[in-house]
Every structure is written in C-alpha cells, then in structure tokens.
Amino acid sequence: MDLKAVKLLIERNAKKSWNPLGVKEGYCSSWAEGMSFPEKGETLLYTGCLYQMIPYIDMFARLLKGFENMNPALFSIAMKINELADSLGLDTISLLASIEISKRDRERYFNIVRNIANALTSAGVKFAYMKEEPYNGVLYHDLGMDDLFEAHVKRLARKIKETGAKRVITVDPHTTYMLNYLIKEFVEDFDVEVVHYMDVLLEKGYEPELIGPKEVVIHDPCYLARWNDLIDQPRTLLTRAGAKVREPEFSRKFTGCCGGPIESLFPSLSSKLAEKRMKELKESGSPCLTVMCPICLTNFQREADKLGVRVFDIMEVIK
Amino acid sequence: MTDLTEVSQLLNKASEDPVLRTALDRAIASYWKKRKQVMERYPYVKELADEVRKIKEWSIDHMDELLGQAMDSVERRGGSAYVAKTAEDARRIVDELVGTGKIITKAKSMTTEELKLREFLIERGNEVYETDLGEFLVQFLGPKPMHFISPSIHLTREKVAEFLREFLGVEVDKDDIEGMVAQVRRFLRDKYFNADVGISGANVFAADRGAVFLIENESNIRLSISLPPKYIAVVGMEKIVPTMGDAWKVVEVISRYGGYKVTSYVNTVMGPAKVGKGDIGPEEYHVIFLDNGRREASKDPILKQTLYCLRCGACQYLCPVFGIVGGYWAGLNSAYSGGIGVMWEYITGDKETATQHAFACLLCGRCMEACPMRINQPEVLREIRRRFMAEI
Numbered sequence: 159m160d161l162k163a164v165k166l167l168i169e170r171n172a173k174k175s176w177n178p179l180g181v182k183e184g185y186c187s188s189w190a191e192g193m194s195f196p197e198k199g200e201t202l203l204y205t206g207c208l209y210q211m212i213p214y215i216d217m218f219a220r221l222l223k224g225f226e227n228m229n230p231a232l233f234s235i236a237m238k239i240n241e242l243a244d245s246l247g248l249d250t251i252s253l254l255a256s257i258e259i260s261k262r263d264r265e266r267y268f269n270i271v272r273n274i275a276n277a278l279t280s281a282g283v284k285f286a287y288m289k290e291e292p293y294n295g296v297l298y299h300d301l302g303m304d305d306l307f308e309a310h311v312k313r314l315a316r317k318i319k320e321t322g323a324k325r326v327i328t329v330d331p332h333t334t335y336m337l338n339y340l341i342k343e344f345v346e347d348f349d350v351e352v353v354h355y356m357d358v359l360l361e362k363g364y365e366p367e368l369i370g371p372k373e374v375v376i377h378d379p380c381y382l383a384r385w386n387d388l389i390d391q392p393r394t395l396l397t398r399a400g401a402k403v404r405e406p407e408f409s410r411k412f413t414g415c416c417g418g419p420i421e422s423l424f425p426s427l428s429s430k431l432a433e434k435r436m437k438e439l440k441e442s443g444s445p446c447l448t449v450m451c452p453i454c455l456t457n458f459q460r461e462a463d464k465l466g467v468r469v470f471d472i473m474e475v476i477k
Numbered sequence: 478m479t480d481l482t483e484v485s486q487l488l489n490k491a492s493e494d495p496v497l498r499t500a501l502d503r504a505i506a507s508y509w510k511k512r513k514q515v516m517e518r519y520p521y522v523k524e525l526a527d528e529v530r531k532i533k534e535w536s537i538d539h540m541d542e543l544l545g546q547a548m549d550s551v552e553r554r555g556g557s558a559y560v561a562k563t564a565e566d567a568r569r570i571v572d573e574l575v576g577t578g579k580i581i582t583k584a585k586s587m588t589t590e591e592l593k594l595r596e597f598l599i600e601r602g603n604e605v606y607e608t609d610l611g612e613f614l615v616q617f618l619g620p621k622p623m624h625f626i627s628p629s630i631h632l633t634r635e636k637v638a639e640f641l642r643e644f645l646g647v648e649v650d651k652d653d654i655e656g657m658v659a660q661v662r663r664f665l666r667d668k669y670f671n672a673d674v675g676i677s678g679a680n681v682f683a684a685d686r687g688a689v690f691l692i693e694n695e696s697n698i699r700l701s702i703s704l705p706p707k708y709i710a711v712v713g714m715e716k717i718v719p720t721m722g723d724a725w726k727v728v729e730v731i732s733r734y735g736g737y738k739v740t741s742y743v744n745t746v747m748g749p750a751k752v753g754k755g756d757i758g759p760e761e762y763h764v765i766f767l768d769n770g771r772r773e774a775s776k777d778p779i780l781k782q783t784l785y786c787l788r789c790g791a792c793q794y795l796c797p798v799f800g801i802v803g804g805y806w807a808g809l810n811s812a813y814s815g816g817i818g819v820m821w822e823y824i825t826g827d828k829e830t831a832t833q834h835a836f837a838c839l840l841c842g843r844c845m846e847a848c849p850m851r852i853n854q855p856e857v858l859r860e861i862r863r864r865f866m867a868e869i
Contacts, residue, residue, distance in 0.1 A: 161836070162479040162869050226485055300840060302862030380841040407509075415797045415841035423836050424485050430492045430801055431839075 159423050177293045179214045180251035186210045187291035189268040199286035202323035206294035206333030208452040212267045213259040216456050223425040273473040274329050274355050281362035294333040308344045315345040325351045331381035331451050356391040366399040370475030371446040373402040375439045378413035379451035392450050399476040406442040418457035432461045484833045491805035500633045508794040511736040522733045526849035529730045532723045533785040540775050543684045543717045550687030554748030556762035564592045564769050577602040579673040582701035585609035586678025588713045590812035606668050608697035610661050623804030625790035626735050631803050675702035679712040683724040690724050691744040699744050708759035714771045715784035734789040734849045770824040779860045783820040785850040792817050792844035816854045835861040
C-alpha cells in the first residue's frame, strides 16, 4: 500500500462528497426513508454514517486486499483512470457500488440504525435527524490527516448547530469518542451534550425485546469499553431482554481488538486479527457473537462463515 | 518511503509463521495468568505505579539536572562517568575501555542492543557472551530480542532444545526448562571466571547514590558483572530517578507488571570494590549515560511519554498486533519491538522505518490498559503518522 496514493484517494473523495469513500450524505440518511423525523430540535440523532457505510467499507477492504502487494506505480495508474472517469462526470464509486453491493446488504445495516431509532422512539425520546447526514471524520484523524479532519469537523459542528441541538445521541463508539473528545481539540465552542443511545435507553428505563439468539458472547468494542467507558450498558440491555450473556477471557477494559482499524493499510493482518479474536470469542461457549460497533461488525462478518460463527449487532439481538 | 509494501510483507509473513504463533500464544497465555495472580496478590501495586509515574514525569522534566547529580555520585564513589550523545559515541567510549582480544560477559540489556554493542565488540576482536538464557539464544539463533523481558519469546521450547542439543552436544529434554537453563549455566560458568569485562544496562539508576539497579532471575547478572575486574554499565538517560527510595519503587513496579510474584535477585552497584579491603567485585566501575535522542524527546510534549516506559513488556504481551507478529513489528533492524518499540525506534534509531511501522497500530489502546505508566501509545503513534502525512 502506498501512503501517498491512499492520501490522494481520500482527499479526492473528501473533496467530492465529504466522505473518504465517496459515499454521499443523502445516502447516509436514507435509512430514515418512510419514517418521519423533524430536521430541527433540542435532541439530535446523529449516526456518523458508519453503519450505512459498511457495504462500502467491505467493498473497499476486498479491493484493497488485492492492492496490498501491488506496485505503487500500478496503483497510481488505477488512480489516474479513476480521476479521468471523474472528470468525465462518471461517478465510479456509485458505479462500482451498484455492481458490488446487494440491496439485502444495505438493508441489513440500515435496519440496525432503524432499530435504534425505533427503540428510542418507543422509549419516549423525541429527536431530530439530519437530512444530509455527514460522515464522522474519524478515518482522517486515525491516519494523521489532521487538516482534513479539522475542516471536516468544523463543518460538522456547524451543521449540528444549525439543527438547534443541545443534545446529540450517537449510535457507534467512534462517533461518540470523536464528539466527546477529538472534536474539542479543533472546535472551540462545541458545547452540546453527547450521549450514546444505550445510555439514553437505560435512562428511560427501556425494556428491550429479544429478537435474536437466546445466548450470545459479548465482544466489547475497544472504543466503547476502553475509550468511552460504556461497559455495563450493553450487558444490562441484553440481560433485560432475557438473553444469556457469555463473557470471553479478554473482555471489558482488556477486550481484544477486531482488527478493523488497519483494514485499509494492512488488510491481511486485519483479517488475521479478526480470526484470532473470533476464535477467542467462540471458545467462550457460543457461536453467536454480539458487537456494538459497525467496524467490529464488518470486520468480523467477513471472516464469519469460515469460522462457523454468526455475528450480530446488539440491535439485531434486541429491539 | 510512502510505500508500505515491504512492511506489510514482513508482518504478513510473521503472522503466517506457525512456530512464531505457537510461541507467542504460549507466552501470552502464561503472562495473562500470572498478571491476574500478581494483581490479586499485590493490589497496592496499582497505586505504586501511579506514584512511579509521578517520579518519572518529574525525572524526565529534570533530566539534565539529574544527569549532573548522577555523574557526581558515580565519580565521588571512585567510578568514572561518561555522557554519550550518540550511539557511535557510546561505542567509542566502550571501545576505549575494552580494547581488543578480551572476553566479555553481558547482562541482558535493551540499551546495549540499541547500540548493537555485542556485534560491535565481536567485530573489534573480542569474545562476547550473553549470559541471560533468552538473550543467549538470540545471540546464536537471532534474529533479534523480540520482547523487553522475554527476548526469546519467538522460540518454542522444542526449537530451543534442538539448538542446545547441537550447540552444547548434550542431551536435553524439551519439557525440562530448568534443565536447559542448567546446561547453559554450566557452559557459561567458566566464561565468568575468565572474563575481562562485564557489561550491563540498568533497570533504573539512583542519582543520589550513583547506583545501578539490575533485576534478574537466573543469577547470571551478578556473576557477569561481579567477577570480571572491569564493569561497564550503559544507562539510558531516562532511567535516572532522584533517590534510592524512588529506584526501589521502580524496581517493584517493573517486576510486578512483568508478571513476577517474586523476582529472584535485585542487584545494586554503587561503586568499584575497594582493593585490599577484601571486597569482592569489579575494581573499575564505568557508567555511560546515553542520550541518543532521549534529551530531544524529553522536550517534545507528545513523544516525551515514551521516556516514562519502564520496559516491563506488559504492553507487548497484551498488544493484539504483537500477538500475531511479535518483534517483527518495528522491524528486524530495530532493537525494539511492538508499538512501544516503534516509539523507541523513532526516538533512538531510524525514523523512516519507525514511521512506516507506526501505521500498523490499531489505536485500540489495550497497551495503555496494560501499562503501569499508562503511556498513551495510540496518541504517540498517531502523532508520528500526523508528522509524516503533513509532509507528503
């Protein structure tokens, strides 16, 4: 993998659509089609677009695995072709996505977000949403592309402000961490309260219903457990719904990473890490793994069949 | 430089090596079990670690002042103190003290690995023996020490037995680790008595008394530094703390987080033996304080936390990436391994290689949970990425 090429690709996509993979903001919010939420309000549900991007992340991960050992010169030729197509007005990413991504795949991840929104509504939470929903910007930060991250989160902060929100509900650990900590280094007056949807559900005394397997192994996502300190929340919700929760050897603050964060630069290593962690999880007694993070979900999902396990987001186990 | 192909090939290959995986799996499982026992038996050690973090923060902020005190203390007690600005300076000082045609016994030391000191001394016509079993194996089997306290973490006992059978020409049992240690000890025994020079690093150094502290389990260190007439300690400048009391705290934290309920020996050396008074020990005590990028790092608000590292190896044992590639991460030319190894390499070695390897970190933060100093490796490694990405 060539860092210069990766940087250029991300910068070009970001310029085009404020998204590192070129995913459009209208697509990100299309989970809400057929549902009705206001666009302004004191509470905002901001998804950060990660769940919706899973089919794209997956598509890129498969592509990049092929590029991993590719000569940087070839990679830059591929980039040039892509650039040419762009200049002719061809949207290569949408084109590729229309071939690679099935409707069923999209629906699965949209449904997770819908289940979260429905649970919040059932719990009596009223919230607004963004009709053009921006990506959370975390990849820029992870790769050390701070200029891009800064521009991105400044715009995001402005857009959140425009909704009139005093409280933002998040749905994934990376967006939660970014809004709680990272954004504050770049946006001085970001003073909205940020709260993860599980905390909101618990605060409302929500009683979830079991819709998935009766017994699951819990995988604490690193950014949920270690960086946001959300550890008991998923356990409480699962138990309340009547699920039996099995604990792996490495859990809570010592949970093991799914390998997802290096899937773009070191795809083979990333798969190996997923495999190792999934074996650890399976050994704790159930082939049904439950995660609460879109990155863990996609990285595990890719290796799931091979290992004979099933991977669920928590909002596919309860609703 | 922007092309990561070589790094990913190196790491992919390591991750596919079944012997390496078996060795790492065993070592990590054993560490995790011991760590839980240690934390249960010595619950106060977490508070002690917090206290040591404060000692280290203060010490790194006062590095020059402490260095002055440390050097005075060494000289006052009849030893000789030196400052080596670079790795080359350090090798030159050692060269002047050792010369050629000598027998040298070495204690395991990451700082001398950073200097490639063993290779250098051999090239200068000396006979050099690593006396720690793990490091002894690395000397002959390579490719590098793969972990701070368990340098041969990449070797299975089966591999070790195979090597010893051939190297020593004796029968050894792969399941009898004590027996293998005994065989190597027998081989090294007469080397200690014939050695001209003993060389070690330091786990921590007390400025007030000019004292080197060395933790060990095999008693090889006390032999390799006490029996030869000349003793040289190479001390990274970040190792200096104000007092003996501080140093003892550091010693306990290193051993506990290294996974030891008890470490068999802690050595302290405070000066040369007084000849004619019946003292046993080296007649010459030389301490080389090594900078090699440490001073500059101590002034860098983000890199600085690397210098709080006690080199206990806890983060390496618990890092998911290290768990499948071991010390290949940070590169085979680096003395250091894992995410923390990338940070040390960036400060003391090849910045370019370190930068490329920095991109393999998951930023997952289990290292921080493992670390007694709570060093934020994701923050440092991301910063290394940021500096590079801003330039390309």
